[in-house]
Amino acid sequence: MSEPTTAAITLNIDGADVTVPSGTTILQAAGGRGCGIPTLCYGDTITPKNACRVCMVEVEGSRVLVPSCSRPVEPGMVVRTRSERVDHSRKMVLEFLGSSVDLSLTDHVDEWNAEYGADPTRYGADAATLADQPVKVDNDLYIRDYAKCILCYQCVDACGEQWQNSFVIEIAGRGFDSRVSTENDVSLPDSACVYCGNCIQVCPTGALMFKSEYDMRSAGTWDEEHQTVVDTICAFCGVGCNLSLHVQDNTIVKVMSPSDSSITHGNLCVKGRFGFQHAQNRP
Amino acid sequence: MDLKTRAAPPTDAEREAVESVLGPTPERSLRDVRGGHALKAKRHLLLPTLHAVNDRVGWISQEAIDHIAERLDASPAEVYGVASFYALFSMTERPAHQVHVCVDLACRANGALDEHDLPPGAHPSPCLGVCEQAPAAFVIDAGHVAQGVVAGHVTPVQIATWTAGATPSSADQPFRATAVPQAGDPSLVLLRRAGRIDPLSLDAYLGDGGFTALARAREVGPEGVIARVKEAGLTGRGGAAFPTAVKWDAVRTQAATPHYLVCNADESEPGTFKDRTLIENDPYALIEAMSIAALAIGATEAFIYLRGEYPRAEATLHHALAECRARGLLGHVGSEGFDISLRRGAGAYICGEETAIFNSIEGFRGEPRNKPPFPFQVGLFGKPTVVNNVETLYNVPGIVLHDGPANRRLFCVSGAVRVPGVYEVELGVTLGGLIDLAGGMREGSELQAVLLGGAAGGFAGPADLDLPLTPDATRAEGLTLGSGVVMVHDQHVDLVDQLRRIAAFFRDESCGQCVPCRVGTVRQEEAVERLAHGIDGTADGTVDLALLRDIGQAMKDASICGLGQTAANAIESAVVRLGVFR
Amino acid sequence: MVGLATVFGAGGGTSSYAEAEIADVIVMWGSNARNAHPIYFHHVLKAVNAGARLYVVDPRHSETAQFADRWLGLNVGTDIALAHTIAREIISAGLVHRAFIERATVGFDEFAAYVDDWTLERGEAVTGVPADAIRELAHAYATANAAQLCWTLGITEHHNGVDNVLSLCNLALLTGQVGRPGAGLSPLRGQNNVQGGGDMGALPNKLPGFQDIVDDLARAKFEAEWGVEVPAENGWHLTQMFEAMERGDLRSVFVIGENPAQSEADSQHATHLLESLDHLVVLDIYLTKTAQLADVVLPGSASWCESDGTVTNSERRVQRVRKALDPPGEARDDIDILLAVAERLGQRWHYDTHEDIWDELRRLSPMHAGMSWQRLDELGGIQWPCYSDDRIEPSYLHGRLWADDPAERGRLAPFSVVHDEPPVEALDDVYPLRLTTGRRLDSYNTGVQSGGFSSPNRMGETIDVSPEDASLMRITEGELVAISSRRGTIHAPARIDRGLRPGLVFMTMHFPDEVDVNVITIDATDPKAGTAEFKACAVRIDKLPVDIPLAAAGD
CATH class of the missing domain: 3.40.50.11540 (NADH-ubiquinone oxidoreductase 51kDa subunit)
Structure with a gap:
């Protein structure tokens, strides 16, 4: 995400003039996440690939809809965040995803389906789906449930150039067969994965998950309502990474990092992400 | 990146293939290694390197991927991600001798085998670009000197011979200038040297x-x-x-x-x-x-x-x-x-x-x-x-x-005309005029439809023969010149089959990056298949026709690129202009 | 900390992590940050991906070196020789920052004369690094708009670690690569609160806020706040304590959160000394090897998740740690334990909250004065110094050195004439291999904290050898071998590492219970900082006659 520069730009969004620094995206100008424009592949710490196309808006003079998460504002732009075309394309994207992958752990999907009248079941029982593939459990730290993957590219970008620079996973294949994969789909222990978990941090759909969370969900003991989240500092090495400890029943069940930390930008290494066990080997 | 070295080295053939593009494998230096930006600057050689291995061995092994990754300071996953994007590469072992048979629009209309009727060992291929000689096939022999031959007017017997191991001779390739029926015409501008000048000299x-x-x-x-x-x-x-x-x-x-x-x-x-x-x-x-x-x-x-x-x-x-x-x-x-x-x-x-x-x-x-x-x-x-x-x-x-307007255009005329080929005309010729230039309809053929602009274009009908082939005139009709495709279908061509192929083509060729195209092309094909088989569930197909409209609109509005934005055009025009599925 | 304090008067890294992102040349010297400081390395990679050149100086072609534009594989312990050669090249090529030297430093002429015979040829002969690579690094560093010079234990864990640091500081002074945005010296701390411990006065010669114990004014301030007399002489650092134990001058020791029985070089000797004490008290969250020797063990809490307080990181950023879990069983908050101990010793220290203790520090330590807990929360931590609660100082230190006004410029930075000394233990026919030590990504120190999670990449202790040596000695991957130094013998499986050259072998110290590497390391220490020479000792490797089961390793 490029830093907005100082020059001010005025545009019109849904009938109201808005003045923002140049370099701002339409989504940011409209109020960012939570402003009413749905987003899926847009994360806090990754330059969006704008692959999901759920945040599309109408810009006067543009032949096609434009992705609000990525398009920088221009002077005099006239933007409509809701219109027949906008609503139609959002509905279709929600249906396309809802009919091909498992969105059960994706935030807001039910409310958006209702708002845009999306009915993922209308493609029939025979509609091609990726939601029936088995969960990949090949190590004790995290699992990969690609039945839930919407191909937002965030894990690939977090593992790659934007943060971790490990490049252990890439998009492989093409079209509907595209999938996040190691080389030849080798298991994580056979890959160069360093288990930083920075892919889990950015995954918006629960496709990538701590093994501890996966096990508790499977056992029916995962209970977010009774979890606390406490921010503290990692005890390994001298970098001083910020941790958000998710605690249930006096036990750490998941470790994330605040995306607004100037040190981590939401990233950790394997020790910070998974090395908490020593604090809870309890009698 | 983080490297995880696997024990197995590449084969000598794989190493030589990589070296043919990237130069000799450097010695391990014990004191001083240059890497980083200098190595990354060679990344653009990845595709040629993958070709070199595929040409030499016929496929790309894990060991070759690891080796290429090391040479280019890329990761094996990146190399695999790139290699698996392309249909001509295989990451599973296959024979050096490969037969790709075109099952695409012009060849289907000219009696090509259906994808499901191909003999074992023959791979279905999208359009091979020799539509004037349809049906076509592409035979590849990997090896020290890799060889590829594209043959025209292929017969099922030939395909069977090739899948059995034979390779077509250069005589099976169409003559270069065969594709230019106007060759030698002094008024030609773009095609003026075709058939007249030795292209190798x-x-x-x-x-x-x-x-x-x-x-x-x-x-x-x-x-x-x-x-x-x-x-x-x-x-x-x-x-x-x-x-x-x-x-x-x-x-x-x-x-x-x-x-x-x-x-x-x-x-x-x-x-x-x-x-x-x-x-x-x-x-x-x-x-x-x-x-x-x-x-x-x-x-x-x-x-x-x-x-x-x-x-x-x-x-x-x-x-x-x-x-x-x-x-x-x-x-x-x-x-x-x-x-x-x-x-x-x-x-x-x-x-x-x-x-x-x-x-x-x-x-x-x-x-x-x-x-x-x-x-x-x-x-x-x-x-x-x-x-x-x-x-x-x-x-x-x-x-x-020379002064003067750039008003010459090339059209790729294929299908049920007497003399298919590339035609150079002045902008403004009508569809009927172009068909006449190509010798008119084949004996016994009656015009059923013309695919203008390719799979991303649209269908014109017999009523459109007076349509001038200009960007403006076609746009006014909701059509496009696109890349100059004029595929002439007679009464024997099964238009529903053509639409099924178009839908399959976009499903195959969608890159998969954006949701509207990645899933939309799949849902479009499913709807077309249901309509083709009459299993829409409604007597008149209204449900799936409505679905096609919904899907098409979303692909057109919300896809990242022109592929998704045009993936519904031809099907839509066949439904709207020609009444297919009605 | 000693080296930086000698030159600049403050023992902290001069730059912020984010400044690495705007540097155009970054030198990682004796630092395998990819493994040891992965998130700092993210900032480095941001710069690299934006075009910055990365140089890595390390005997091993390490995980970090894999990202480098150029790796310089020097002989172990020749860092000063390499620094001097770089300095000489910068001087002779006319690339020194003349104005900065004249304005902000002292001792240039003497230094220049001293390094004058460190030609590229001599540098290559001593360090093993090709002259061309040394020259490239020298020119890149000197001509960068903003260069970062980072180091870790590869510089400090030598018998002359402080001199190593001083020799690197010389390079920054020569070129003006300090005191500006993006330009600076960044030592990366090995432990999570090494910096904070120093900040809080856990140094033998300092009070909190790096105020000298021997400074009467400073001491008077603390005496007034605490109502007791503070001893006016410097204490002992760890190595001096062990020497005092040896002499019998130190008979009673309180160990808090350290495991010297395993972490000290020559651990057999250290254990013996600890055993011979009159009284040993250990406060820890584990029954460590040291705790097992203790007369009294006080079960403490994990400070990062079972207690409230602050830590300071390698960019001098003070950040809050917060209690997320209740400590198990009878374990108590360390502060409660210290208060209780004080009470038994006759002192009633009273604080209502942990924040009260912090506010006491703010009254006593000017560099922490502006850091209220509320501000720390709001700003995501604050870097020291922070003198006032309405201002934030620049994110880099020593901008004063560029000031026009001599008063503002303050104490000038001295060049250091330091001598190139080889590692204490020379190689010979009996012990022909150079053993150096380091960390792996998924483990930490002696493994007490990191051993608890199931890391798929954890391979246990190995002796890493070059393919050439393995082939010469007919050792295969995974084969259990004997590693001997003049102090002892241990067993470990061999691992063949293409990042090593012939003659160089590598081990970690993560698995002391299985393979006690510190049985063979040398206890030579730096007289100025007390840091042990973990990075260089002489060993030999012998094949074992028959396959010994791995469980017997280290016995």
């Missing part, structure tokens, strides 16, 4: 006025060239019809350097074969045209991105480029001069998209980029870049030498 080209346009361009300078191109009204022939002079001037005036020129010869639109025809018959003219374009935009490096299914065009260009370098017509001297690199695609329609082509050349997955920024600002290697279609460039030498 630089002397013949020079003797026919070759490189005089470049000399003239040097006299008038970049701005003079652009002024002439502007005056001639040249527009892009790839489909978008954007004014060429505007594109060139935009790059010429960009402060960022260097500037790049890319010739888009990834001709993959089903029914299109004009780039192949031009290159095979007159390769030096493309080199001259690119030299002029590079002069105009201030580029010293250019790329020709040629589709992987054109082995003879590739060999022709290789030869021509080498000849030009040998005579000093191409090549760098220090930082001066101009040279052209030839890049071969590997079976991905999407790489003809003007930004996907950058990613493919740079050694990444051939996924389109978002626009803006536009190629003239941020293009190849992040620098200002002009992408021109082959036919567009063939207009350039004539424009530089």
